[in-house]
Amino acid sequence: MSVQERKQRERSERERLIVATARELAEQQGWDAVTTRRLAERIEYSQPVLYSHFRGKREIIGAVALEGAAEMAATLRAATAAADGPRERVTALARGYLDFAAHNPAVYDALFQLDGGLAYAREDTPEPLKDAFAALLETLGAVAGDGVHPGVFTEVFWAALHGLVTLTRSGRLLPEEAGPRVELLVDRLAVV
Numbered sequence: 001m002s003v004q005e006r007k008q009r010e011r012s013e014r015e016r017l018i019v020a021t022a023r024e025l026a027e028q029q030g031w032d033a034v035t036t037r038r039l040a041e042r043i044e045y046s047q048p049v050l051y052s053h054f055r056g057k058r059e060i061i062g063a064v065a066l067e068g069a070a071e072m073a074a075t076l077r078a079a080t081a082a083a084d085g086p087r088e089r090v091t092a093l094a095r096g097y098l099d100f101a102a103h104n105p106a107v108y109d110a111l112f113q114l115d116g117g118l119a120y121a122r123e124d125t126p127e128p129l130k131d132a133f134a135a136l137l138e139t140l141g142a143v144a145g146d147g148v149h150p151g152v153f154t155e156v157f158w159a160a161l162h163g164l165v166t167l168t169r170s171g172r173l174l175p176e177e178a179g180p181r182v183e184l185l186v187d188r189l190a191v192v
Contacts, residue, residue: 015053017043019063026064026106031114034060062116068107069128073135075100080139087192093139094161094182101165112162133158145191153189160185 001009021042022034034057040047054060079096083089101108110116111132119125133154140157141150164181167173173181186192 011053014043014045014049015063018050018053018060019067022060023064023067023106023110026110027104031061031106031109058115058117061110061114062118064107065110065114065116065118066126066128068104068111069126069132071104071107072097072100072111073128073132076132076135077138085192086143087186087190089139090143090186090190090192091182093136094157094185097136097161098165098168098178098182101169105169108165140190143190143192157185157189160189 018039021039025038025042026034036047036050036057039060040050043050054063076093076096079092080089083092118129120129136158137150137154140154144150144153164173164178164185168175168178
């Protein structure tokens with residue numbers, strides 16, 4: 001291995017460490033606790049080293065969001081793969097989405113609430129974000145109904161799921177009613 005390859009590998013490892021540490025800190029204490037100073041202390045590198053990888057917190061949030069999008073896509077695909085039939089797949093997708101959001105609140109915030117400097121729904125949208133939407137579309141597009149654009153249906157269903165996540169997290173919806181809400185959402189929106 002050349003010196004340049006070794007340095008690149010070390011750089012990639014440092015970058016993964018920064019992202020993992022930021023995510024861990026955000027999951028434990030919230031995104032307000034994630035500062036370059038605290039990250040530098042935790043990973044035992046100087047702040048200039050952090051800035052050599054990321055220009056600031058916004059880019060770190062974006063990196064966590066991209067990692068989270070890939071994880072969410074894998075979670076949704078795994079949930080739907082284990083289900084038989086269109087209705088069961090849609091129900092599994094909805095439950096998988098809500099579970100992902102509940103178990104990864106800081107990642108969910110990085111994806112959908114905070115400014116990570118990422119482009120959504122555009123040509124320059126990063127591939128992990130496109131793939132997360134594709135994971136929704138693969139199941140939801142099949143139940144959109146006649147004359148309904150699969151992408152638009154997916155956006156509406158996704159918006160409903162996001163609303164459930166947001167309202168539950170803020171205490172405006174009782175978590176124990178999540179099951180009936182998912183059933184209602186599937187019954188009323190999905191043509192199965």
